[in-house]
Amino acid sequence: MTQQSTVSILGCGWLGLPLAEHLMAQGYHVKGSTTQTSKLDLLHQKGIEAFLVKLTPDLEADKIEQFLDTETLVINIPPGVRKQGEDFHPAQIKTLEPLIGQAPLKNVIYVSSTSVYPNVNRMVDETEPLGNTDGSVDGVRGLYVNRALLKAEQMIKGLEAKNVTILRPGGLIGEDRVPGKYVAGKKGITTGNVPVNYIHPVDLVRLITQVIQQNAWGEVFNVVTPEHPTRREVYTQNIEMFGLEAPEYTEGSPDFKIIDGTKIIETLNYKFKYPNPLEFRYNL
Numbered sequence: 001m002t003q004q005s006t007v008s009i010l011g012c013g014w015l016g017l018p019l020a021e022h023l024m025a026q027g028y029h030v031k032g033s034t035t036q037t038s039k040l041d042l043l044h045q046k047g048i049e050a051f052l053v054k055l056t057p058d059l060e061a062d063k064i065e066q067f068l069d070t071e072t073l074v075i076n077i078p079p080g081v082r083k084q085g086e087d088f089h090p091a092q093i094k095t096l097e098p099l100i101g102q103a104p105l106k107n108v109i110y111v112s113s114t115s116v117y118p119n120v121n122r123m124v125d126e127t128e129p130l131g132n133t134d135g136s137v138d139g140v141r142g143l144y145v146n147r148a149l150l151k152a153e154q155m156i157k158g159l160e161a162k163n164v165t166i167l168r169p170g171g172l173i174g175e176d177r178v179p180g181k182y183v184a185g186k187k188g189i190t191t192g193n194v195p196v197n198y199i200h201p202v203d204l205v206r207l208i209t210q211v212i213q214q215n216a217w218g219e220v221f222n223v224v225t226p227e228h229p230t231r232r233e234v235y236t237q238n239i240e241m242f243g244l245e246a247p248e249y250t251e252g253s254p255d256f257k258i259i260d261g262t263k264i265i266e267t268l269n270y271k272f273k274y275p276n277p278l279e280f281r282y283n284l
Contacts, residue, residue, distance in 0.1 A: 005029055007212065008067055008105070010053065010096075011076040012043060015111070015172065019074070019205045020048050026209060031067055057091035059099070068103035072212055075156070076111040079148045090151040100159060107163045107217055109208060110156040114170045114197055114222060115146035119255035126168075126220045126263055163217035169204055170197035170224035170259055174280045179231070180238025185245035190252025192232035197224045197259040200274040200281065210268045221264040227276035228258055234277050242284070 007023050009016045012032035020030045024047055032043050033053035043050035051067045054060035055077070061067070075096070079089035100108065117124050130150060153166055173179055179196075183189055207223055210216070232249065239246050264270065274280050 006031065006070045007072045007074060008070040009033065009074045009076060010067075011078075012039075012048065012050075013076075013078075015201055015204065016074070016076045017043075017046075018201060019076070019208055021046060022205045022209055023212075024048070026213070028212075031070060033061075033067060055092040055095055057088055057095055059095050064099060065103070068099060068105055070103075070105050072107040072109065073100065073103075073105050074109045074111065074208065079146070079152070081146065081148050086146075086148040086151075089148040090155065093152045093155045097155060097159065100162065105162070107212070108156060108159060108165070109211060110153065110164065110166050111208075112149045112153050112166055112168045113146060114168050114224065114257075114259045116150045116153065116168060117257050117259070118145050119257050121255055121257070123258040123260050125260040126222055165211055165217050166220045167208065167211070168220070168222050168259075170199045170222075170261075172201055172204065173198045173277065174200040174202070174274065175283045178238050178242060178282055178284065180235045180242065180244050183235055183247040184239065185247060187248040187250075189247045189249045191254050192230060192235070192249040194231050194254055194256045195228040195258050196231055196234055196277055197228065197257070198234075198277040198280070199223050199225060200277075202281070203272050203274055206273070207264060207268065207270060210270060214268055216267055219263075219267070221267070222259050222261045223264060224259045224261040225272060225275050225277055226261065226265070227278070229276070229278050237278050241282070 006029045008031040009020055010033050012020055012034050020032050023030050030048050032048040033051045035054045037052060040050045051063055116130055117128055156164055204223055
């Protein structure tokens, strides 16, 4: 197997595993990492060359050089802000930086999130000014941005002699992730009229694959569906579909953003399988 047809996926979890399977179906050799020894056999059984890689944020791995001996590296690890704090994920990336720099790999895809954008109550695209490391946006404090991912993005973009593409997916919804389940029976929901920025994992997997196949490097892409129904519309559809208890809504004016995902659609000439969150496939 040549290096040119090899993809290494750092993080073979809810997204990384189906991505690995899709890439293998396209003829790629896939190396995948997990933090769980018990999951190594599962990866092997699926035909993935499996590696145990932990970033705590220090590296715990026996064969990291072999894992990084690849054409393309997909970094797909959760930032863990709630449990670990906002400094943990940038520290993980700092650990990876010199290893990636020394590796023969050419391309890096970093899976970030639309949470790097502030809630500015309008549509935003990839040219939107992002927050500063002190949490302010254009000098105005109080507009939330995911600083952990923002710092990590900046570090990944700084990798020299590597082709880097940043993907910013919206909320990853579908299959066994049903948004209506999270609000079932709850009271005082104020976000009913907020538009959603979702992406189905099937489309995200296909888009990552297309980035690799079309050599769409040196880019930043938002990855969301073209349609943005309200949360209430999505919740109502889920509740009717699965017989969940309806939540109770109250009036509110929460801040929001509508993510424009036109750039990746036009760049890759991509046609969504699930362009509307009201038509997502679920598998419970």
